[in-house]
Each structure stands twice: as C-alpha cells, then as structure tokens.
Amino acid sequence: MNLWFRLIWLLVTSPFRPRLEPLAEPSRLSFRVWPHDLDTSLHMNNGRYWSLMDLGRTDVMLRTGLWRAVLRHRWVPVVNGGMIRFRRELRAFQPFRLDTEILCWTQSWLVIEHRLVTRGRDGTETVAAHALVRVALYDRAARAYVPVARLMAEIGTEAESPAQRPDVTAFLAAEDAMRSTASQG
Secondary structure: OOOHHHHHHHHHHHHHHOOOOOOOOOEEEEEOOOOOHOOOOOOEEEEEHHHHHHHHHHHHHHHHHHHHHHHHOOEEEEEEEEEEEEEEOOOOOOOEEEEEEEEOOOOEEEEEEEHHHEEEOOOEEEEEEEEEEEEEEEEEOOOOOOOHHHHHHOOOOOOOOHHHHHHHHHHHHHHHHHHHHHHHO
C-alpha cells in the first residue's frame, strides 16, 4: 500500500462512520485525483486504481469489525486474482467515489467488486473503472485460508452467499484457466 496519508485518514475517520452491513450496502469512499496519482499521460495511473481499491477493502474490514479478528489471529489479507475494466480517464483534481462491495463467496474466498464513479458534465454518475477481485484471509500459523464461514461469524452474520452474477462466473473461469496454464509452465 503506497497511499499512507489516505490510509491514515481512513484509520482516523473510520470510528466516526457508521457500521457497515457488508451484504446490504457497499463501502463508499470519496477521493480526488492528486498530482502524485498521475502518469505521463496526465491521468490517474493504472496502478493507482489497484492501490485505492486496497483502501476500499480496508474500509470494509474496519467498518464491519473484521479487523479485530484479523489482528487477534494475525490473519493476512490476500488478493488471489483481479480483473479491471477502465472506462473513463480520471484527470488531475477530479473528484471520484470508490464503491466496494462483497458479491459472493465460497468456503475459502470472496469476490469483491470495486467501482470508481465520477460525475459527468451533465451531473450524471459515470463509472470510470470497474474491477472484480478474489480475496481471502490467510492464517500463517495454520498455513491455510480462513474459512469464510468463520469470517462471517466474526462479523456477526450467518448469511448464505448470493448467487454468482454472469460476470463473476466468467471472471472465476478466467482465473481458473490462468491458474491451470501457469501450473503447466
């Protein structure tokens, strides 16, 4: 994570924000594109999107209360795979919002959706980038991924995973194909 000031801001303000119900509402964080976010084309660097998404997932952990279990058990957040679609550029000083939402899960990992949203000239919301990531928490002591049922119990829910949307199914199929190809090489 290379966004220290934004991370500190998130940590300081999180206790004053309402608890997040992870399956009922997304995390919403507001940002602005600063000059250090830009690349040589003078729009937000592609890698910066991924770094900002770390903050969205951190907000979910903080506001659901999962961070307590992560610290207590020394679990490590892991991104297993991700796919992003850039739709509109974000220019210097442009405000935008990062929406982060848990979509579905299996026994050991979750799929999270990130959307970077800005306003068009007419005031309508426009998605600048959309990403899906597969995440898990890893227990180094047990050398295994933490079961999602345990994560859900830590935040006080016993909900069943929502059904996979078609884009999530395609994303996971592409991840499986890449994993099998990488293991052959």
